Amino acid sequence: MWHFVVRFVRPEPVEGRASVMLLAAIGLAEQQWFDRLTTNGKRMANHKFIQPKMVSGVTIFILLAVACGSSYNPESRLVDVGGHGLNIRCSGEGAPAVVLVSGLASDNHDWEPVERSVSETNLVCSYDRAGLGQSDVIEGIPTAQSATDSLYMLLSEAGVAGPLVLVGHSYGGLIAQLYAAQHPGNIVGVVLVDSLQKDNLVRTAEILGDEAMALFLGATQANPEGVDIVASLDQVESDANLGGLPLTVITAGVPNLPPFIDQDVRDKLAEAWLESQRDLVRLSSAGIHIIAEESGHCVQCDQPDLVADAIRALAEALPK
Numbered sequence: 001m002w003h004f005v006v007r008f009v010r011p012e013p014v015e016g017r018a019s020v021m022l023l024a025a026i027g028l029a030e031q032q033w034f035d036r037l038t039t040n041g042k043r044m045a046n047h048k049f050i051q052p053k054m055v056s057g058v059t060i061f062i063l064l065a066v067a068c069g070s071s072y073n074p075e076s077r078l079v080d081v082g083g084h085g086l087n088i089r090c091s092g093e094g095a096p097a098v099v100l101v102s103g104l105a106s107d108n109h110d111w112e113p114v115e116r117s118v119s120e121t122n123l124v125c126s127y128d129r130a131g132l133g134q135s136d137v138i139e140g141i142p143t144a145q146s147a148t149d150s151l152y153m154l155l156s157e158a159g160v161a162g163p164l165v166l167v168g169h170s171y172g173g174l175i176a177q178l179y180a181a182q183h184p185g186n187i188v189g190v191v192l193v194d195s196l197q198k199d200n201l202v203r204t205a206e207i208l209g210d211e212a213m214a215l216f217l218g219a220t221q222a223n224p225e226g227v228d229i230v231a232s233l234d235q236v237e238s239d240a241n242l243g244g245l246p247l248t249v250i251t252a253g254v255p256n257l258p259p260f261i262d263q264d265v266r267d268k269l270a271e272a273w274l275e276s277q278r279d280l281v282r283l284s285s286a287g288i289h290i291i292a293e294e295s296g297h298c299v300q301c302d303q304p305d306l307v308a309d310a311i312r313a314l315a316e317a318l319p320k
Contacts, residue, residue: 074089074090074091074115075089076088076089076134077089077158078134078135078136079154079157079158080157081150081153081154081157082150082153084130084135084136084138085135085136086127086128086129086130086135086136086150086154087107087108087127087128087133087134087135088125088126088127088128088154088158088160089108089115089125089126089127090123090124090125090158090160091115091119091123091124091125092118092119092120092121092122092123092124093122093123094121094122094123095122095123095163096122096162096163096164096165096188096189096315096318097122097123097124097125097160097161097162097163097164097165098118098122098123098124098125098164098165098167098311098315099124099125099126099127099151099155099160099164099165099166099167100114100115100124100125100126100127100167100169101127101151101166101167101168101169101172101173101175101176102126102128102129102132102169102172103169103170103171103172103297103298104170104171104172104223104224104225104227105132105223105224105225106132106169107128107132107133107134108126108127108128108133109133110126110169110298110300110301111126111300113300113301113304113305113308114167114300114304114307114308114311117304117305117308118308118311118312121312121315122165122311122312122315123160125155125158125160127151127154129142129147129150129225130142130150131225131226132225141226141227141228142225142226142227142228143227143228143231143232143235144171144174144175144178144227144232144233144235144236145178145232145235147175147227148175148178148179148182151175151179152179152183161186162185162186162187162188163186163187163188163318164186164187164188165187165188165189165190165191165311165314165315166179166180166187166189166190166191167190167191167192167193167307167311168190168191168192168193168195169193169194169195169298169299169300170193170194170195170196170297171196171227171229171232172193172195173192173193173194173195173196173197173280174195174196174232174233174235174236176190176191176192176195177190177192177195177236177242177283178235178236180242180245181241181242184243184245187245188245188246188318189245189246189247189248189314189315189318190242190245190246190247190248190284191247191248191249191250191307191310191311191314192247192248192249192250192280193250193299193300193307194250194251194252194277194292194295194297194298194299195249195277195280196233196276197276197277197279197280198233198234198236198237199237199276199279200233200273200276201217201220201229201230201233203272203275203276204216204269204272206272207265207268207269207272208265217230241283242283242284242287243284243285244284244285244286245284245286246284246286246314246317246318247280247281247283247284247286247287247288248287248288248290248310248311248313248314249277249280249281249287249288249289249290250290250291250292250299250306250307250310251273251274251277251289251290251291251292252292252295252296252297252299252302253291253292253293253294253295254293254294254295254296254302255269255270255273257269257270277289290306290310292306292307
């Protein structure tokens with residue numbers, strides 16, 4: 001869940017994990033992900049974008065998405081998209097095809113438990129954006145629009161035809177929103193999993209004030225994937241009406257806000273996030289809202305069956 005939290009921690013030299021100090025955490029991820037980031041050197045070494053920068057003796061970690069994995073590992077392939085390879089993994093069969101879009105700086109391993117379940121009834125595909133997982137690195141500053149364009153080309157080149165159900169987590173939710181709005185011809189449903197929403201920054205600024213918001217924006221733009229989040233939110237703002245498209249919004253029910261943040265600020269941040277989720281439901285006249293009571297931001301990690309069931313329920317309710 002992106003709760004737009006700015007954390008201020010004294011940079012005291014302490015042994016072990018505490019030696020890595022946190023100045024700003026965006027999209028408050030689960031503590032277990034923070035543990036994996038700071039203690040699992042092998043996983044960090046395999047992730048192309050996790051290179052924290054030291055600022056005034058304090059490390060900035062941008063946790064806009066949560067990665068999780070399992071032993072499920074179907075065959076993947078690289079598909080040429082405009083001169084660079086994007087990794088896509090598909091399994092199962094049956095219409096509509098389900099396309100899973102990961103959160104910021106996360107490869108497709110986020111979706112493994114959901115993918116395993118959904119593949120029992122539908123063709124399901126997950127993929128890595130440029131520079132993530134097994135996909136090629138490309139130059140330039142990515143945005144939700146450039147990611148949407150790349151996904152459109154990837155599905156076309158990979159032969160994944162419609163009808164499609166798009167499932168987007170966190171930042172991936174912005175991509176799903178844009179794709180559905182701009183390519184409605186082969187989209188029959190959307191599932192947004194604790195997704196970002198166009199007014200997130202506006203609501204956060206109203207709560208944090210100018211000084212804290214300036215720090216927050218700087219940290220946001222320094223995210224590990226290099227995505228221009230501000231531009232991405234602006235892109236969605238101008239193009240995000242889904243009409244009567246079947247839409248399911250899944251919201252994490254466990255904020256996990258740090259205890260050292262003032263309770264009043266905590267409450268306001270949590271309520272602002274919840275209101276942004278309600279606004280997502282209103283993108284479609286057919287929108288429904290599910291609260292994942294036992295989940296932090298990575299709902300597909302904490303409650304994969306809930307996510308898989310929501311995908312199947314949407315698909316099964318579609319006209320045959």
